[in-house]
Amino acid sequence: MTKPVLSIKNASLAFGERTLWSNLNLEIQPQEFIAVIGSNGSGKTTLLKAILGQEKLSAGSIEILGKKVAHGSRNIGYIPQHRNIDAATPMRAIDMLKLGLDGHKFGLPLSSRAANRKVQHILGCVDAFDLAGKRVGELSGGELQRLRVGQAVIDEPELILADEPLSALDLAQQRVIADLLDQERRDHKSAVIFVTHDVNPILSMVDRVLYLANGKFKIGTPDEVLSSEVLSELYGTPVEVIRTQGRILVVGNHDHDHHHDNEPADRGAWR
């Protein structure tokens, strides 16, 4: 077995009385695609923050390539949730990609020929040649997220963290972004930790699922974890997992914990 990209050992995180998760053990190999699923408040985003060293663990350790992370890392590419950028921001799509390569370096934003070549290459990868000179504030949600995938992979990080990158996108855009990310992690052999509340858009690419609920968690392949028995045990209340047309639906009495009430059930919303 190769050296793990990320290894989480006996990690616990609690805020006062409330335990988000405890005794979490997880080793992620290069090119592995992990989906982190759970309702709001289950500690998904906090897990990402802990990996980035922004949130202190109550116990245990997290290491990236054998090293503890204190304040972010060059080995990490990060894709945030879609958020609009102010239209006046003086930045074009290519400039945004470039920041993924050298944004951490001090000095002026002057770039080498090698950097420009890399930017051109990534523009091709994320199918964004026609966006290159556009202002980032004027891009659509799907276009912006495409660039964010490009920005996250341009420096060929060992680990990609994605925090609900598909939220606020329509289904067609979700597929484009998910496929793109899948392609990039194969090309660059990056491991992916993908936080989401809906596993369906990425179901075909997920190797393992980390399901967080009620201060407990379950790790395994989608088939192992996404079953009525496992989730019922995790939630401590009867939950039914329905598989239909290649999609997965979770139906249970814990709906008030979840946050998809405004989505139609026939969209296969993860609930």
Place this chain on the structure above:
Amino acid sequence: MVLFDFSDYAELIPLVQNSLIAGLLLGLVGGLIGVFVMTRDMSFAVHGISELSFAGAAFALLLGYNVVGGSIVGSLIAAAIIGYLGAKAKDRNSIVAVLMPAGLGLGILALALYEGRAANKFGLLTGQIVAVDDPQLFWLVIICAVVLLSLLMVWRPLTFASLDPDVAVARGVPTRALSILFMLLLGLSVAASVQIVGALLVLSLLVTPAAAALRVSSSPILTPLLSVAFAITSVIGGILLALGAGLPISPYVTTISFLIYVICRVVERVRK
């Protein structure tokens, strides 16, 4: 009354040599930092800082201390408060709105108690031309050099942190330290600008040129260059015009800077 009288212009220019140098430096600093003020959505904060800077300067005048020093102290206190309490734009706006009248009130109190030359008083609010003396210029050069060098050094990570703090911090950019540094540099720039255009009109130097540049350019290189060109044109143009009129400099600076903004908006409209 004559608005302009350029008959003895040649003799007047040497008198404002210090002001012209100061104006050039401030245009450079204001134009550059203005781009970040815009991307970080801090225009209103600039106004708040300038009022406290004015209060600091007014008290220094009253108590016989160095006015530039007082102005810097006021600026930095305001920048620290806004930076510490106002991480979110919404909180920031309310904090600025609370600080602003407090600063202005304190400043006016200090000026009311001051019994020296009236021109000194008025200058802090609305700017002055011939009053930039050698020690004052020395201070300005130091401040501007510090701001300029620091800004150039952190330009790229600061851009990253301003655009996308989440992504930047994940990549190891010290966003927190950068935002503290930025508030510090902003405070210093405001303190320096208060000396020339006065507290009320600092925005015309630190915000308007950058806002105008953003209308006509989206390049991260061209935008700051244009912003600097606009800021320098406004200050130097304002000083030269004010000289011919014997009036305060600020109406000229603000008018030029406003006109540039209007023209840029028209250019933007025509292009589309």
